[in-house]
Amino acid sequence: MPSHTTNNSYNGLNAIGYTAASQANSLVPYDNTVTIGYSMGGVLAREIKRQRGANCNIKALISVGSPHTGASIVNGAQNLYDVINLWFDDLAAGWIAYSYPYNDAVWIARYYFLGSITDIIWANVKERFFNQVGLNSDAARDLKPNSGFMNTLNSNPSTTLPAATYAVYGQEDWYSHVRLGDAYLNSGTETGAVLQTYYNVMSYYAQEAFWNYYDAQYYWDEFFDPWGEHYGDPFYWQMYLYWKYAGDAFNFGAYAMNVLHQQDWNYYIVGETLSAQNVTDRNPVNDAFIPTVSAAPSFVAANKRYKALNTNHAELMKYSVSLAQISYALRRPDINLPLR
Amino acid sequence: MRFVLLSLIIMFTSFSCEEPISPVNYEANVIWSKDVTRQLNLVQPVIEKGFTYVASDTTIKCFKLDNGTLIWESNLGLIPGSIASAKLLHSNNMLFLNHKNWVKAFDKANGDLIWETYFENFLPVNLQIMSQNSTSLIVGGQGEVIKISRTTGNIELRIQLNELIPSGYFQIAYSPFISEDDFIYVPTGWSTGNGIKGNILCYSAVSGKYVWGYEILTESDAESCTIKDSLIVFPSSSSIFALNRFTGKKIWQTTVSDDAFQESVTIEGETVYMGSHDKSRMYAFHLRTGSLKWKSKETESSIITIITVKSNRVYFSNFAAIYVLDAFNGSIIWKGFPPEYNQDKSYIYSSPVAVGEGYMVNVGSKKVYCLNDP
Numbered sequence: 001m002p003s004h005t006t007n008n009s010y011n012g013l014n015a016i017g018y019t020a021a022s023q024a025n026s027l028v029p030y031d032n033t034v035t036i037g038y039s040m041g042g043v044l045a046r047e048i049k050r051q052r053g054a055n056c057n058i059k060a061l062i063s064v065g066s067p068h069t070g071a072s073i074v075n076g077a078q079n080l081y082d083v084i085n086l087w088f089d090d091l092a093a094g095w096i097a098y099s100y101p102y103n104d105a106v107w108i109a110r111y112y113f114l115g116s117i118t119d120i121i122w123a124n125v126k127e128r129f130f131n132q133v134g135l136n137s138d139a140a141r142d143l144k145p146n147s148g149f150m151n152t153l154n155s156n157p158s159t160t161l162p163a164a165t166y167a168v169y170g171q172e173d174w175y176s177h178v179r180l181g182d183a184y185l186n187s188g189t190e191t192g193a194v195l196q197t198y199y200n201v202m203s204y205y206a207q208e209a210f211w212n213y214y215d216a217q218y219y220w221d222e223f224f225d226p227w228g229e230h231y232g233d234p235f236y237w238q239m240y241l242y243w244k245y246a247g248d249a250f251n252f253g254a255y256a257m258n259v260l261h262q263q264d265w266n267y268y269i270v271g272e273t274l275s276a277q278n279v280t281d282r283n284p285v286n287d288a289f290i291p292t293v294s295a296a297p298s299f300v301a302a303n304k305r306y307k308a309l310n311t312n313h314a315e316l317m318k319y320s321v322s323l324a325q326i327s328y329a330l331r332r333p334d335i336n337l338p339l340r
Numbered sequence: 341m342r343f344v345l346l347s348l349i350i351m352f353t354s355f356s357c358e359e360p361i362s363p364v365n366y367e368a369n370v371i372w373s374k375d376v377t378r379q380l381n382l383v384q385p386v387i388e389k390g391f392t393y394v395a396s397d398t399t400i401k402c403f404k405l406d407n408g409t410l411i412w413e414s415n416l417g418l419i420p421g422s423i424a425s426a427k428l429l430h431s432n433n434m435l436f437l438n439h440k441n442w443v444k445a446f447d448k449a450n451g452d453l454i455w456e457t458y459f460e461n462f463l464p465v466n467l468q469i470m471s472q473n474s475t476s477l478i479v480g481g482q483g484e485v486i487k488i489s490r491t492t493g494n495i496e497l498r499i500q501l502n503e504l505i506p507s508g509y510f511q512i513a514y515s516p517f518i519s520e521d522d523f524i525y526v527p528t529g530w531s532t533g534n535g536i537k538g539n540i541l542c543y544s545a546v547s548g549k550y551v552w553g554y555e556i557l558t559e560s561d562a563e564s565c566t567i568k569d570s571l572i573v574f575p576s577s578s579s580i581f582a583l584n585r586f587t588g589k590k591i592w593q594t595t596v597s598d599d600a601f602q603e604s605v606t607i608e609g610e611t612v613y614m615g616s617h618d619k620s621r622m623y624a625f626h627l628r629t630g631s632l633k634w635k636s637k638e639t640e641s642s643i644i645t646i647i648t649v650k651s652n653r654v655y656f657s658n659f660a661a662i663y664v665l666d667a668f669n670g671s672i673i674w675k676g677f678p679p680e681y682n683q684d685k686s687y688i689y690s691s692p693v694a695v696g697e698g699y700m701v702n703v704g705s706k707k708v709y710c711l712n713d714p
Binding site: 163164171173189190191192196283301302303305306307308309310319320321323324325327328330331332333334336337 | 380382465466467482511512529530531532533534535536538559560561577578598599600601602603617618620639640641642644658659660661682683684685686688690705
């Protein structure tokens with residue numbers, strides 16, 4: 001039996017239903033096609049199946065990080081600028097404790113400490129949604145959870161799924177937003193360089209907090225030492241309070257980078273609330289872009305959902321972990337793609 | 341004041357990029373590593389008598405286990421590409437590797453090719469795991485299994501899998517199992533056109549005669565099986581089954597409510613170990629009753645691999661990290677990525693991990709690694 005391999009793309013700004021109707025023949029030109037649909041591609045394949053029904057050429061679908069029940073990030077991306085400003089506020093707190101004016105403190109945080117990282121995240125998510133998908137595009141409108149398109153697509157999922165439907169989805173490690181930005185910056189491969197910078201900033205804040213607490217400890221000890229010459233000296237108490245306050249502020253900055261910003265990313269951008277257990281386990285539970293419940297929905301059978309470790313959305317079609325999972329899906333009996 | 345310093349120290353310790361694993365009393369370190377070039381290296385190596393044998397890229401290699409000295413290297417005669425097998429088998433003096441339509445045997449001492457067998461009119465299955473007994477090898481394909489002599493590579497039987505399937509359809513033999521008492525057990529899957537079905541088929545390894553078959557009633561296939569005493573155990577979708585391996589009669593079936601299995605069933609002692617690929621947990625079941633002994637915490641990646649159980653530990657890798665679990669309760673004893681991983685995420689442990697003689701060997705995406713057993 002002859003086989004073909006095609007790698008097709010489409011205008012990601014157009015309404016998904018329109019793309020399915022107008023480009024199905026060129027996107028899926030052969031009978032019995034095994035379609036690997038990355039991100040919106042998986043949703044588009046389902047829409048082609050919905051429109052074509054029994055006449056659809058798609059025999060099997062392996063969706064890879066596809067937002068089957070919607071991508072909250074379409075809404076969340078609009079929050080990104082505000083969220084990042086909140087992050088700068090977190091980092092500015094320490095400098096405010098050092099008596100810098102608010103605007104100067106934010107400027108320091110932005111340009112010296114977190115700016116390079118958040119700018120990468122911002123630029124790449126912005127590129128992804130404002131330019132490639134377009135927050136106001138028809139495609140973006142369709143991808144919103146509970147959009148008219150999504151409601152139609154999912155009103156009877158079985159009519160949109162080839163008999164062989166598999167869902168490969170990523171599960172990125174902690175600091176998933178930083179890793180995602182790095183991967184988008186580097187054509188789908190996280191280099192670790194952005195995360196290293198992130199660690200460095202976080203360590204700086206933690207060290208700053210440490211030395212502030214160290215100073216505070218000195219003034220505390222002096223103030224309460226009944227045999228010392230500064231026993232009960234109000235200046236020492238004031239100095240204790242000052243360094244304690246500064247220590248708390250820098251400590252908060254480090255904690256925010258370590259924990260809160262990951263929670264923010266999940267909640268405000270991806271649209272998923274992390275449980276307390278997930279925070280304790282340091283498990284962000286998605287690919288940093290699409291909630292797992294959408295990328296691996298319940299209407300895809302449990303034995304056809306493949307989870308890829310430490311893989312973010314940008315990496316899903318390049319990282320060995322997800323490629324291995326795709327290999328195992330390809331050999332299942334309802335796909336059984338011949339070896340080439 | 342002391343408490344804030346304490347809290348700060350706690351915060352410092354949580355900066356690691358990997359999730360905290362407890363306990364941390366056990367450590368594994370890379371003893372040596374060697375470069376490989378293919379990213380998807382999925383063949384489990386062999387460890388034996390102070391050496392390790394590794395198939396990756398287009399070669400098979402022998403290294404000294406304790407220091408990584410290359411003893412020999414043999415070309416597999418492949419065009420560059422991933423080997424379509426998931427396990428290297430071995431006997432006293434030979435190594436056996438399957439890839440698409442052929443099986444080759446190499447001399448363990450020097451890597452010389454001893455025999456090679458090409459299967460005509462054979463449709464292979466990707467990532468096929470062969471099985472062996474003391475005289476024969478068994479290979480699964482689409483619609484048939486082939487038994488060959490371990491000594492000569494001669495084809496001894498070709499068994500067409502026509503049972504428990506409508507005419508006009510064919511079933512895929514994933515990882516057939518051959519027992520020392522000459523039975524062949526074949527877990528299969530086939531496409532109905534609207535879904536998947538599967539069977540367990542049993543044949544005589546002497547005559548190829550069909551002995552019994554078990555039809556899986558749920559919409560699912562079976563991709564691995566193993567035996568112990570009179571039982572054959574296999575996973576299918578959300579269930580683990582145990583049958584009498586001489587009659588095909590079901591002894592027990594255990595179904596989990598929120599998970600699914602595919603590969604990697606292993607028996608050690610009186611326990612069945614099985615990895616899941618939906619919730620990515622390791623499970624342990626009582627061999628005789630099927631009751632659940634324990635299930636591990638969720639890991640981050642579907643467990644579709646070959647599990648090794650030794651010295652009360654469960655070892656596996658899931659295309660990225662190596663895990664070592666306590667076989668009594670499933671708690672994680674050790675988990676690790678390659679040392680380069682923190683700087684370059686493309687370094688992962690990708691093949692099933694081989695364990696023995698105090699070492700673990702894994703073929704990663706960029707290197708072969710030998711680690712001490714933690």
